[in-house]
Structure formats: structure tokens, C-alpha cells
Amino acid sequence: MSFLSVTYILLFYAATIILFVGVGRRIYKYAKTPAPLKIPTMPAPTTKVGVAARLTREVVFFESLFKANLWTWIFGWMFHASLLIAFFRHLRYVVNSDTFLIGPVIHWHLLQLAGQYTSFTLIIGLAGLLARRIFVDRVRYISAPSDYLMLLLIIGIGVTGALMTFVAHTDIVALKDFVIGLFTFSFSALPTSLLLLLHLGLVIVLMIIFPISKLLHAPGLFFSPTRNQVDNSREKRHIADWAKPLDETRGKS
Amino acid sequence: MADFETPKLKEYPVIPNLVDDVMKGSSPFIAKPLHNEPLGFPGELVEGWKDKAIDKMEDLLGKYRGLQVYLDSCVKCGACTDKCHYFLGTSDPKNMPVARQDLLRSVYRRYFTFAGKYFPKLVGARDLDKGVIDEWYSYFHQCSQCRRCSVFCPYGIDTAEISMAAREILDTVGVGQKYCNEIIAKVYKIGNNLGLPEPALKMTLEDLEEEIEEETGxxxxxxxxxxxxxxxxxxxxxxxxAEPHIDGLKGYAKVFHEAGISWTISSYASEAGNFGMFIGSYENMQQISTRIREAAIDLGVKRIVHGECGHAWRVAYSFWNTLIGPFDFLDPNYPVPQHICEFTYDLIKKNKLNIDKTQNDHRTLTFHDSCNVARATRMGDKPGGQFDIPRAIIKAVCNNYVEMDPATTKEATFCCGGGGGLLTDDLMEIRVKGAMPRMEAYNEVVEDYGVTNLACICAICKSQFSKVLPYFNEKGAPQKFSMDMVVSVHQLVYDALVLTGQKFGDELDAHVAAMEAAADD
Structure with a gap:
């Protein structure tokens, strides 16, 4: 096996550990930090089921963003939906078309077909977001270099992916062996294609920066008190552990 | 105070182009030691303020999940950038919610994140220095914590939470705001924001009783x-x-009277307002509201009803149970607290009030949703009751009612411009400019529908609008806006509610004459 293959194997393991440990630690931190006061943005649901529905609408449809700005919503939603489809399309490097998910849950051929073209919607969505960042003075004002680089990074992943689909095919059978090898610890060589190396290299970078960047918005949404709290403050006493001792000291002092 | 120009009211709302640093000079008066110390804060900027500020930030990050999540999650999508009334009114980019958050986030990143520690330029992280403290002091006092941005943020990032944290850090290092801290100190000493002692309060209430008797017999x-x-x-x-607030209080009294229920005001807890929220201090917020718990126990009441106020209703509705609960000493058949609008609406629904709507026929009303009521509380048992119940009351007592542009009402309502601890004369410029988005929507209904009055359910809104409305009159043109356009919702109730046995005409005149004769004796 080539030095390059070994390097990528090691990088993938390192990136995976960083991604899962990093995001896991962050989620642990969010989960253990209390929200001492009831601050849902009203009107808010009065039941937990209602809150689940609110969060689902945010995750699936980007409800608040839709209210805020139609262009950002169109580009943002297009990009995220494309990413989801791209993720499922890439399952073909890990599972076979006869596994349990396929068939009843996912229409394999439709997915593969649609997946080819979602690289375009992904790139269009990201390009739209980048254009807003550059040309809308308010968005330009709030952008740091990392905000541009993040978009360019994912555009890079999308473009190299699209090129492999439509211009310079890579050996996907060998690639599948490589990927399955990562899961089963029976390693095989990575096909040597510059586009593939670039594509995977950028994905590795994305995995590594996920837990230390604004990509934390993904877990963050689920822990956002303005979105995940039930409006029931009059009915149920809500109190954080750190505030409990204050019950004793409150009053004339 | 610097001179400034009142923004022109445009026919259609326009998102302004950015003008850097126009509001850089806007800062409220700094609190003196005598304002800070009763709140448990150092009197003035402390030695080693930098480390203390970072330590406080760490403390808050561990105590408030919202703060931690919001500082991490922003993707700078720009959804909030055109949502703040202070940005729309000033064009200062640091009044865009995300840019305001970034004043704090940049420091958070520098001291608490990997990227900010090792690649500060890349992620817009910066060191904390005195300039940053001054900038925080200026721009976190150009936020009324109205939460409009949080409605539109895809992650629900609430700038109010950031602004409260920033103010608490500032207080902790001795940089307090005079207006808020002086008022809180007054509550601790006397029991209310105005420093109105018990004898003065007693006299005021007696005067009001006399006034109502003269008007109703x-x-x-x-x-x-x-x-x-x-x-x-x-x-x-x-x-x-204050006017027009006092006419609202008369309205509550009339409603209680007609309901035939015994009620009382407490001189010990003669304040609903809780500026502890504005400065982001859990402990002060709790100390202030504890007076209410103590008064309720002391007086042995069964229920607590809350008057017209925005931020205070937020503290009461959303925080009281946390801060001063449980309320096991009160009657469990009623919500604690209950808003006066809920109380009145209940009576209207049960047909227990005799209403003569024509008494308000000289008015055409519109309703201003107060930011805190709209986005931080509820009334009634259904989400959105905070919008429906006040409107239902107004429509029950008035014939002429018009809505403002729906992009500026209910959950999307614009703050009056004076909330969040900004209702002070040293911040007049930001107050007037921040009122512009609401004024544009109000101007539209004044022009198109001949609206004569703006009904409010918040003490701050009422004071703010009374003060800033006249600023928006064009020089030379006939006066369009006057302070008496602002009315309390319960003032409208007062005017339309006919009490059982109420006297009119000659009978009332005779009663008043008898009252005067008795007073002369």
C-alpha cells in the first residue's frame, strides 16, 4: 500500500475521533449547563410534543429563517437539503443495495440518480450564500475570513465531487473497498485520482474543524432555550441546581 | 447631550446603508459607587478588571446554557441584520443584532475557543482591553432586550441574553449604568422605582379615589x-x-370595584418593575421580586394580579415561579400571577361588565404590542393570548379599532425604543431613533385611517411614546403627533365601563357638590 493510502487512512481515523469526541464533548457541555430561566421565544408551545414539532419545523424547514429572509432561506435550505441527499448517495460506498434500509426506506436507484444532480443544487446554494456574503453590505460587515473559507471549503467538496461524477470518473469499486476497509480494519489502497484525494482531503478538514467552528450550530439548535423550552412557567416551577440554595437566602437582607 | 436629527418617517420601510460608528458616542451616565454598592457591585472600575471580566464570563458560561450555545452557534447568516429597530433607526452596523453579539463573541472566542486562541484574525477574535469595555458599555446600552432578532434567528439566538450577560460582566468590574442601578437601589431602600414613600403613595391613592368618585358618584x-x-x-x-399610566390604574380600580372583589396595593412591594432583569443579574432580580412574595404572605392575600407593564410581566409570568415560588400559599384555582387584562377579559367574557362603547367613539385606536409581553410571555391558556386578549378588550370597549402593518405587530412587533433600561434622558438620541420603525407604522395608520390614539399595556412604552412622539412632528407642518395620543388599555376600559349604580348628569353634579361641601367642613 502506498504512503498516500496510509496517510489518508490515518487522517480519516484521526478526523473521525476529533469529530465525534469534539462534538460529543460540546454536546455534553451544552447538556450539563443549566438554563436557569424560562426564555422560550413566544408564542411558544405549551407541551413537549409542541416543542418537538417546533424543533422539527426548524430543522426540516428552517422556519425562522423563512420568516427572516427569503433569499438566505432559499440558498441555505437548498444547500442543506442537497447535503442530506449527498450523504445518502454516499452510502453506496459503505452498504450494498440489498441491506435492510434499501427498498422500503430508500429508493436506491432514484437516490443515485437524484444524487448526481444535487451536486449542482449544493453548489448553487453555497454560491448564493457566498454572493450574499460578498455583495450585501450588512452580511459583508459581519463576515470574518473563516466565514468565507467555510463556504469555499464546502464548495470545494461539492465541485470535486461533481467533477468525479460528470468529468473524470474515479474507480468506485476500489474506492468502496477502501471505505469498507476503514470500517472493517482490512485495509485496501485508495485509488489514485487527484480529484478524489482533494475531495477526501477537504472532507477530512471539514470533519476536523466541525467541533471548533460555527458548524456547532447543528447541535446548538437542539439546546437553544428559546426554541426548546415549553411555555409552562406559571404551572411548573423551573429551577436550576445552582439557583436552589438561593431560595434560602432570598428576602430581607 | 449632543444634538441629533430626528429620523424622517418614510412611506415604506427601507433598510438603511451602513454608516460606521454613528452611534459610537451614545453612552448612558456611569453609575457612582452609591448606585453600585447596594446591588453588591464594586463602586468603580476595579483593579485587575480584565481578569475579573474574563472570570465572570466563564462563570456565566457555566450558569447559562443559552449564553454558551448562542456564542458558539451563530453562522453569520445575516437573517437578523435588518431586524433591530436601533439599527433601522441609526444605520450604525454595530446595532445589527449579530454585530452587537460579536462585540462579546469576539472576546469569548479569544479566551475560550481553540480557533480564537490560535487563529484570532481568522475567526474575528480580539483581546479584551479598555476600548472593548467602552464599546460594550455603549452598544449594550443600545439594546432594549426586545428579542425581535430571536424570532428570526434560525437557532433562536437571543441578543437579549448576550446583552444581559455583557451588562452583568460590566457591573461586576464596576462599570454600572446609573439609571438602572440607582433605581434598583431605590427599590431596596423604599420599595419602588420612583422612591415614592408610603405616605405619598397613600395620599396619591386617596386623591384618585376622590377623582373617581367625582366622575362616577x-x-x-x-x-x-x-x-x-x-x-x-x-x-x-x-x-x-405618570400620565397616561394613572388613568390605567383608575381603570383597574373600576374593574375590581365592579367585580365586587376585595383587593389591595402593598406599600412594601409597590413596584412591578424589575430592573434586575435589564442588568442581567439573577440575584438582584430575585431580591427585588422577593418583596412581592413577602408582601403577599404578610397581607395574607389569595391571588396576585399584575398591572400593565412589559418587562415586569415577563419577570412575573416567566420568572416569578422560579425566583420566588412556589406559590403554595395562594389560591391554586387562579394562575399566579394573573394579568389585569386576563382578569378584565374574563369578566367581559362572562358578561359581567356593563360597557358603553360609545364613550370611546371620539377615538380611533391602534394597539402597540409591547415587546416583552409579545415575545416573552403569554396571557390566557393558549399561545398567542398575549396578542388576542388585549385586542379583545379594546374591541369590547371601543368601536373604532385599526391594526398597524402586520410586519410590525404581534411576534414581529417593534420595541417602543425605550425598553431594556434605556428610558433615561441621557439616551434621548437612541430612544428617538429607535422609535422610528414603530413610528412609521403608526404614521401610516394615522394618515390612512385617522387613528387618534395608540393603546399600550406597558409603563415603559407609555412613557417612551409620550416623550418621543412630539419629536416626529415636521417643523412648520401642523402638529400630527402629541403625547396625549398615548393611552392605557385600562383607560379605555375606565371610560366605557358603566358601574352598577353609577351616577350621571344632575345626579352626579349633586353628588359632587355634596362631596365638596363635605370637604369644606
């Missing part, structure tokens, strides 16, 4: 410190003396 009472009353009314102290 009936002895409607405003009881003070009555033990064993059913209801304790907690209302902003502005209701005791």
Missing part, C-alpha cells in the same frame, strides 16, 4: 396594605403618578 376604593384582601395588585409605580 361612587366610592370606588384604591386600598393600601389591607390585610386579608383577596387580591394583591402589583403594578409599575409609574401607574401611581
Amino acid at each position: 361612587l366610592p370606588v376604593k384604591l386600598p393600601l396594605d389591607v390585610k386579608g384582601a383577596d387580591i394583591m395588585l402589583i403594578t409599575p409605580s409609574a401607574d401611581f403618578f
Whole structure:
């Protein structure tokens, strides 16, 4: 096996550990930090089921963003939906078309077909977001270099992916062996294609920066008190552990 | 105070182009040691303030999940950038919610994140220095914590939470705001924001009783410190003396009278307002509201009803149970606290009030949703009751009602411009400019529908609008906006509610004459 293959194997393991440990630690931190006061943005649901529905609408449809700005919503939603489809399309490097998910849950051929073209919607969505960042003075004002680089990074992943689909095919059978090898610890060589190396290299970078960047918005949404709290403050006493001792000291002092 | 130009009211709302640093000079007066110390804060900027500020930030990050999540999650999508009334009114980019958050986030990143520690330029992280402290002090006092941005943020990032944290850090290092801290110190000393002592309060209430009797011929009472009353009314102290607030208080009294229920005001807890929220201090917020718990226990009341106030209703509705609960000493058949609008609406629904709507026919009303009521509380048992119930009351007592542009009402309502601890004369410029988006929507209904009055359910909104409306009159043109356009919702109730046995015409004149004769004796 080539030095390059070994390097990528090691990088993938390192990136995976960083991604899962990093995001896991962050989620642990969010989960253990209390929200001492009831601050849902009203009107808010009065039941937990209602809150689940609110969060689902945010995750699936980007409800608040839709209210805020139609262009950002169109580009943002297009990009995220494309990413989801791209993720499922890439399952073909890990599972076979006869596994349990396929068939009843996912229409394999439709997915593969649609997946080819979602690289375009992904790139269009990201390009739209980048254009807003550059040309809308308010968005330009709030952008740091990392905000541009993040978009360019994912555009890079999308473009190299699209090129492999439509211009310079890579050996996907060998690639599948490589990927399955990562899961089963029976390693095989990575096909040597510059586009593939670039594509995977950028994905590795994305995995590594996920837990230390604004990509934390993904877990963050689920822990956002303005979105995940039930409006029931009059009915149920809500109190954080750190505030409990204050019950004793409150009053004339 | 610097001179400034009142923004022109445009026919259609326009998102302004950015003008850097126009509001850089806007800062409220700094608190003196005598304002800070009663709140448990150092009197002035402390030695080693930098480390203390970072330590406080760490402390808050561990105590408030919202703060931690919001500082991490922003993707700078720009959804909030055109949502803040202070940005729309000033064009200062640092008044865009995300840019305001970034004043704090940049420091958070520098000291608490990997990227900010090792690649500060890349992620817009910066060191904390005195310039940053000054900038925080200026721009976190150009936020009224109205939460409009949080409605539109895809992650629900609430700039109010950031601004509260920033103010608490500032207080911790001795950089307090005079207006808020002086008022809180007054509450601790006297019991209300105005520093109105018990004898003055008693006299005011007696004067009001006399006024109501002159207008109705009936002895409607405003009881003070009555033990064993059913209801304790907690209302902003502005209701005791300011116009148009006081007419709202008369309205509550008339409603209680007609309901035939015993009620009382407490001189010990003669304030609904809780500026502890504005400065982001859990402990101060709790200390201030504890007076209410103590007064309720002391007077032995069964229920607490809350007057018209925005931020205070937020503290009461959303935080009281946390801060001063449980309320096991009160009647469990009623919500604690209950808003006066819920109380009145209940009576209207049950047809217990005799309403003569024509008494308000000289007015055409529109309703301003107060930011805190709209986006931080509820009324009634359904989400959105905070919008529907006040409107239902107004429509029950008035014939002429018009809505403002729906992009500026309900959950999307614009703040009056004076909330969040900004209702002070040293911040007049930001108050006037921040009122512009609301004024544009109000101007539209004044022009198109001949609206004569703006109904409010918040003491701060009422004071703010009374003060800033006249600024928007064009020089030379006939006066379009006057302070008496601002009315309390319960003032409208007062005017339309006909009490059982109420006297009119000659009978009322005779009663008033008898009252005067008795007073002369």
C-alpha cells in the first residue's frame, strides 16, 4: 500500500475521533449547563410534543429563517437539503443495495440518480450564500475570513465531487473497498485520482474543524432555550441546581 | 447631550446603508459607587478588571446554557441584520443584532475557543482591553432586550441574553449604568422605582379615589396594605403618578370595584418593575421580586394580579415561579400571577361588565404590542393570548379599532425604543431613533385611517411614546403627533365601563357638590 493510502487512512481515523469526541464533548457541555430561566421565544408551545414539532419545523424547514429572509432561506435550505441527499448517495460506498434500509426506506436507484444532480443544487446554494456574503453590505460587515473559507471549503467538496461524477470518473469499486476497509480494519489502497484525494482531503478538514467552528450550530439548535423550552412557567416551577440554595437566602437582607 | 436629527418617517420601510460608528458616542451616565454598592457591585472600575471580566464570563458560561450555545452557534447568516429597530433607526452596523453579539463573541472566542486562541484574525477574535469595555458599555446600552432578532434567528439566538450577560460582566468590574442601578437601589431602600414613600403613595391613592368618585358618584376604593384582601395588585409605580399610566390604574380600580372583589396595593412591594432583569443579574432580580412574595404572605392575600407593564410581566409570568415560588400559599384555582387584562377579559367574557362603547367613539385606536409581553410571555391558556386578549378588550370597549402593518405587530412587533433600561434622558438620541420603525407604522395608520390614539399595556412604552412622539412632528407642518395620543388599555376600559349604580348628569353634579361641601367642613 502506498504512503498516500496510509496517510489518508490515518487522517480519516484521526478526523473521525476529533469529530465525534469534539462534538460529543460540546454536546455534553451544552447538556450539563443549566438554563436557569424560562426564555422560550413566544408564542411558544405549551407541551413537549409542541416543542418537538417546533424543533422539527426548524430543522426540516428552517422556519425562522423563512420568516427572516427569503433569499438566505432559499440558498441555505437548498444547500442543506442537497447535503442530506449527498450523504445518502454516499452510502453506496459503505452498504450494498440489498441491506435492510434499501427498498422500503430508500429508493436506491432514484437516490443515485437524484444524487448526481444535487451536486449542482449544493453548489448553487453555497454560491448564493457566498454572493450574499460578498455583495450585501450588512452580511459583508459581519463576515470574518473563516466565514468565507467555510463556504469555499464546502464548495470545494461539492465541485470535486461533481467533477468525479460528470468529468473524470474515479474507480468506485476500489474506492468502496477502501471505505469498507476503514470500517472493517482490512485495509485496501485508495485509488489514485487527484480529484478524489482533494475531495477526501477537504472532507477530512471539514470533519476536523466541525467541533471548533460555527458548524456547532447543528447541535446548538437542539439546546437553544428559546426554541426548546415549553411555555409552562406559571404551572411548573423551573429551577436550576445552582439557583436552589438561593431560595434560602432570598428576602430581607 | 449632543444634538441629533430626528429620523424622517418614510412611506415604506427601507433598510438603511451602513454608516460606521454613528452611534459610537451614545453612552448612558456611569453609575457612582452609591448606585453600585447596594446591588453588591464594586463602586468603580476595579483593579485587575480584565481578569475579573474574563472570570465572570466563564462563570456565566457555566450558569447559562443559552449564553454558551448562542456564542458558539451563530453562522453569520445575516437573517437578523435588518431586524433591530436601533439599527433601522441609526444605520450604525454595530446595532445589527449579530454585530452587537460579536462585540462579546469576539472576546469569548479569544479566551475560550481553540480557533480564537490560535487563529484570532481568522475567526474575528480580539483581546479584551479598555476600548472593548467602552464599546460594550455603549452598544449594550443600545439594546432594549426586545428579542425581535430571536424570532428570526434560525437557532433562536437571543441578543437579549448576550446583552444581559455583557451588562452583568460590566457591573461586576464596576462599570454600572446609573439609571438602572440607582433605581434598583431605590427599590431596596423604599420599595419602588420612583422612591415614592408610603405616605405619598397613600395620599396619591386617596386623591384618585376622590377623582373617581367625582366622575362616577361612587366610592370606588384604591386600598393600601389591607390585610386579608383577596387580591394583591402589583403594578409599575409609574401607574401611581405618570400620565397616561394613572388613568390605567383608575381603570383597574373600576374593574375590581365592579367585580365586587376585595383587593389591595402593598406599600412594601409597590413596584412591578424589575430592573434586575435589564442588568442581567439573577440575584438582584430575585431580591427585588422577593418583596412581592413577602408582601403577599404578610397581607395574607389569595391571588396576585399584575398591572400593565412589559418587562415586569415577563419577570412575573416567566420568572416569578422560579425566583420566588412556589406559590403554595395562594389560591391554586387562579394562575399566579394573573394579568389585569386576563382578569378584565374574563369578566367581559362572562358578561359581567356593563360597557358603553360609545364613550370611546371620539377615538380611533391602534394597539402597540409591547415587546416583552409579545415575545416573552403569554396571557390566557393558549399561545398567542398575549396578542388576542388585549385586542379583545379594546374591541369590547371601543368601536373604532385599526391594526398597524402586520410586519410590525404581534411576534414581529417593534420595541417602543425605550425598553431594556434605556428610558433615561441621557439616551434621548437612541430612544428617538429607535422609535422610528414603530413610528412609521403608526404614521401610516394615522394618515390612512385617522387613528387618534395608540393603546399600550406597558409603563415603559407609555412613557417612551409620550416623550418621543412630539419629536416626529415636521417643523412648520401642523402638529400630527402629541403625547396625549398615548393611552392605557385600562383607560379605555375606565371610560366605557358603566358601574352598577353609577351616577350621571344632575345626579352626579349633586353628588359632587355634596362631596365638596363635605370637604369644606
